[in-house]
Amino acid sequence: MAIVGHTLLALLEGGPRHGYDLKRAYDERFGHDRPLHYGQVYSTLSRLLKNGLVEVDGLEAGGGPERKRYAITDAGITDVAAWLDTPEKPEPYLQNTLYTKVVLALMTGRSAADVLDAQRSEHLRMMRELTRRKAGGDLADQLICDHALFHLEADLRWLELTAARLDQLAAEIDPGKPS
Amino acid sequence: MTATLTDHATDSRREETPALLEAVDLHKAFGPTPALNGASIRVRAGEVLAVMGPSGSGKSTLLHCLAGILVPDSGQVRYNDRDISSLSEAGRSALRRSDFGFVFQFGQLVPELTCLENVALPLRLTGVRRRAAEHSAREWLERLEVADVAGMRPGETSGGQGQRVAVARALVAGPRVVFADEPTGALDSLNGERVMELLLAAAQDTGAAIVLVTHEPRVAAYSDREVVVRDGRTRDSELGA
Ligand SMILES: Nc1ncnc2c1ncn2[C@@H]1O[C@H](COP(=O)(O)OP(=O)(O)OP(=O)(O)O)[C@@H](O)[C@H]1O
Numbered sequence: 388m389a390i391v392g393h394t395l396l397a398l399l400e401g402g403p404r405h406g407y408d409l410k411r412a413y414d415e416r417f418g419h420d421r422p423l424h425y426g427q428v429y430s431t432l433s434r435l436l437k438n439g440l441v442e443v444d445g446l447e448a449g450g451g452p453e454r455k456r457y458a459i460t461d462a463g464i465t466d467v468a469a470w471l472d473t474p475e476k477p478e479p480y481l482q483n484t485l486y487t488k489v490v491l492a493l494m495t496g497r498s499a500a501d502v503l504d505a506q507r508s509e510h511l512r513m514m515r516e517l518t519r520r521k522a523g524g525d526l527a528d529q530l531i532c533d534h535a536l537f538h539l540e541a542d543l544r545w546l547e548l549t550a551a552r553l554d555q556l557a558a559e560i561d562p563g564k565p566s
Numbered sequence: 567m568t569a570t571l572t573d574h575a576t577d578s579r580r581e582e583t584p585a586l587l588e589a590v591d592l593h594k595a596f597g598p599t600p601a602l603n604g605a606s607i608r609v610r611a612g613e614v615l616a617v618m619g620p621s622g623s624g625k626s627t628l629l630h631c632l633a634g635i636l637v638p639d640s641g642q643v644r645y646n647d648r649d650i651s652s653l654s655e656a657g658r659s660a661l662r663r664s665d666f667g668f669v670f671q672f673g674q675l676v677p678e679l680t681c682l683e684n685v686a687l688p689l690r691l692t693g694v695r696r697r698a699a700e701h702s703a704r705e706w707l708e709r710l711e712v713a714d715v716a717g718m719r720p721g722e723t724s725g726g727q728g729q730r731v732a733v734a735r736a737l738v739a740g741p742r743v744v745f746a747d748e749p750t751g752a753l754d755s756l757n758g759e760r761v762m763e764l765l766l767a768a769a770q771d772t773g774a775a776i777v778l779v780t781h782e783p784r785v786a787a788y789s790d791r792e793v794v795v796r797d798g799r800t801r802d803s804e805l806g807a
Pocket residue numbers: 596599600601619620621622623624625626627628781
């Protein structure tokens with residue numbers, strides 16, 4: 388199940404809620420850049436309902452999906468616990484566009500150093516923005532921005548290491564060429 | 567819309583502002599070892615400039631030449647339109663005391679003096695009386711959240727406290743340029759971040775420019791722009807940037 392489903396389910400552990408209320412709770416804590424669409428909330432809830440992970444707890448007059456109040460079931464609670472207990476798969480990023488660009492630049496006689504320099508400057512631009520956002524934000528903003536900053540920093544470390552090995556890489560790509 | 571207008575304003579201001587400190591085509595060797603091999607850099611008043619690059623690429627040497635600690639073999643360093651490489655050692659030393667502040671990775675505080683005396687030292691060296699100097703020093707220690715270490719010697723403080731004392735000392739005399747060489751290099755992420763925030767806020771208030779040498783991208787992200795040094799050289803874009 389996607390992260391949104393598990394998140395809505397876990398939010399329901401605090402007590403039954405209406406769809407719009409769930410959306411608000413989600414956006415406030417996890418929405419940051421991308422708030423949920425109502426459509427997404429209701430389609431997710433109907434899937435949870437079908438799987439027996441939530442049930443309708445109360446229905447107000449009118450009857451449409453926005454009138455329903457949802458509660459988590461025992462199966463839902465078990466599902467949240469299992470999800471939290473399962474570590475996320477480490478993302479190895481083995482398909483690296485930047486690596487491909489560097490190799491292609493070397494193969495076609497263009498400047499791979501320029502490719503790396505342009506990327507560094509773009510990464511730093513994004514990191515400056517996140518650093519500024521962090522300075523003006525609350526703890527949640529700080530933690531989320533830090534996560535992004537550490538990942539961007541990892542990219543930049545790889546970039547510097549590659550920049551230091553460009554001659555070596557060029558020689559391996561074209562062994563005939565003197566390096 | 568507002569953001570766009572502001573960006574343009576910042577850009578054109580950057581183009582118009584003349585360099586406060588400028589190095590052109592510096593070369594410097596230590597015996598047979600070349601350290602700088604055509605490095606150029608411009609620092610504008612109040613800006614935060616990150617100097618990045620691999621270990622041994624010449625970052626510290628460039629910083630030392632900019633600050634008049636080292637004299638380049640060839641090339642020019644101009645501060646306020648004055649060629650400082652042609653000044654005498656005494657002249658450069660006086661300029662460093664009056665206009666520059668320094669923060670290094672470690673070892674910059676005088677171990678025999680208390681932290682308060684360390685921070686007061688730059689003022690004392692420019693002739694400020696003891697009471698006045700220590701009064702300012704105490705205010706700076708407070709501002710950097712280390713008033714409690716005033717009476718301790720540097721060896722008795724933690725790494726993070728020591729760096730905050732060093733930042734206070736760098737700023738106490740109101741420098742136009744602060745040179746910081748890996749100022750957070752010995753600190754953990756959280757402490758390093760706090761030191762950077764405090765250094766930046768203080769420099770912004772006093773209008774000081776910062777030349778920040780770092781190989782940590784997260785530290786460089788506090789800068790307004792970056793210059794990369796590789797094999798003693800900067801990219802041509804720094805010439806007439
Ligand atoms: N006082 C010195 N005597 C002899 N060689 C020196 C001296 N200072 C620097 N060098 C040499 O000059 C080159 C550039 O050194 P520098 O300290 O400027 O590099 P750096 O970019 O600051 O490196 P790091 O990131 O490791 O601090 C290196 O080869 C270094 O060994």
